[in-house]
Amino acid sequence: MDVTLDEQTRRLLPLLPAFVAVAEVEQVTLAAAMLRAPQPTVSRAVARVGEVLGVPVVERHGRGIRLTDAGRALLPHARQAIAALGAGVDAVRSAEALARGTLSVAFQTSLGESVVPALIKEFLAGHPAVRFTMTQGARRTCLDALAAGEADIALVSRLVPAPAGLDTLTLFQEPLVLMVPAGHELAGRTGATLRDAVRSTFITLKHGYGLRGTVDALCAAAGVRPTIGFEGEDLHTVRGLVAAGLGVSVLPPARHPVHEGVELRLDEPVTTRDIGAAWSPQNTSPTLAAFVAMLRAGTSVARVQAVGARAGGVPDAGASVR
Incomplete structure (x- = not known):
């Protein structure tokens, strides 16, 4: 199985949690609180997603923000990637608990x-x-x-x-x-x-x-x-x-x-x-x-x-x- 990632995907992966959090609450401050991360860090991560893709994924909307067409297209796949990784972590934890269980x-x-x-x-x-x-x-x-x-x-x-x-x-x-x-x-x-x-x-x-x-x-x-x-x-x-x-x-x-x-x-x-x-x-x-x-x-x-x-x-x- 070929697990080689192209450069664009490799750069996007660590940015996905911030992008998904902002997309779900449409507010950087609240998303930062959810992630327990500084607000500037979350803002930079979302902006970086747009830079990597070559097209913005969010835009200003009143006092908050909303997804662009590109952001809406990316969102379900970003959620799926995060969920798959979470399932992998759970599998490792379960295997470790089983191996050392009583x-x-x-x-x-x-x-x-x-x-x-x-x-x-x-x-x-x-x-x-x-x-x-x-x-x-x-x-x-x-x-x-x-x-x-x-x-x-x-x-x-x-x-x-x-x-x-x-x-x-x-x-x-x-x-x-x-x-x-x-x-x-x-x-x-x-x-x-x-x-x-x-x-x-x-x-x-x-x-x-x-x-x-x-x-x-x-x-x-x-x-x-x-x-x-x-x-x-x-x-x-x-x-x-x-x-x-x-x-x-x-x-x-x-x-x-x-x-x-x-x-x-x-x-x-x-x-x-x-x-x-x-x-x-x-x-x-x-x-x-x-x-x-x-x-x-x-x-x-x-x-x-x-x-x-x-x-x-x-x-x-x-x-x-x-």
């Missing part, structure tokens, strides 16, 4: 093993200088952090329908399985329903966690009222309690082999939960915008979803319980 992510604890690391890894590949701060906890805790301005984005389940005042994006549907101890009466089967397991003690996450809300909704839809024996705060603990023979649980499929426990396909219905991102539309951070754009592209999300499907051996088809 993104605060609040995420549901169950997403910390694979989803969050995969997303951060992909983002840092394109934006290596960005720093992350992370908080994890229950779904409600993450959304509260977002509402309080303590997080830029929340990665949680059950965002359909979207919480009021937030922009949301569904990333994928995560399958759920029924985990039972190795010696359980259902352990030799490949699939089971909640009614099959209703005689067992259930182990769940505590209230406020997204998965607990999903499981409660699923049981209600199936007409099952399980006996809750234990309530944990993370999936590792829940899986450990199941493996110890203390009960059964509805969980996302494990990413790694489960010792002393068996994961069964959950029938009637085959169940998934939506995993998504939420953020405030009032947050104009360029780092957040870049992260959301990456989420919309979905590369890492697709990889995480594929691993989950393989781990659980759960078919794609089925109803979604949110």
Whole structure:
């Protein structure tokens, strides 16, 4: 691309702000105040525009001035040139803010093993200088952090329908399985329903966690009222309690082999939960915008979803319980 400027254009460029300001207010004194420049400097700049072009661009009109035909012809192009340069400056500032930005992510604890690391890894590949701060906890805790301005984005389940005042994006549907101890009466089967397991003690996450809300909704839809024996705060603990023979649980499929426990396909219905991102539309951070754009592209999300499907051996088809 040839960016060589002819001599006339090169001489005009630094004079354009003064010319446009005078053209808009038709008064040198007011234009000088707007530009925070001495009045004689503004007067000379406008006169210089006419000298460079070889034709006056302003003329006296009463106590003020007005544009000549040449000035009116130049004005829209001068405005466009200034606007384009301003856009370039903004782009540089945005790029610098993104390069040195910090993104605060609040995420549901169950997403910390694979989803969050995969997303951060992909983002840092394109934006290596960005720093992350992370908080994890229950779904409600993450959304509260977002509402309080303590997080830029929340990665949680059950965002359909979207919480009021937030922009949301569904990333994928995560399958759920029924985990039972190795010696359980259902352990030799490949699939089971909640009614099959209703005689067992259930182990769940505590209230406020997204998965607990999903499981409660699923049981209600199936007409099952399980006996809750234990309530944990993370999936590792829940899986450990199941493996110890203390009960059964509805969980996302494990990413790694489960010792002393068996994961069964959950029938009637085959169940998934939506995993998504939420953020405030009032947050104009360029780092957040870049992260959301990456989420919309979905590369890492697709990889995480594929691993989950393989781990659980759960078919794609089925109803979604949110």
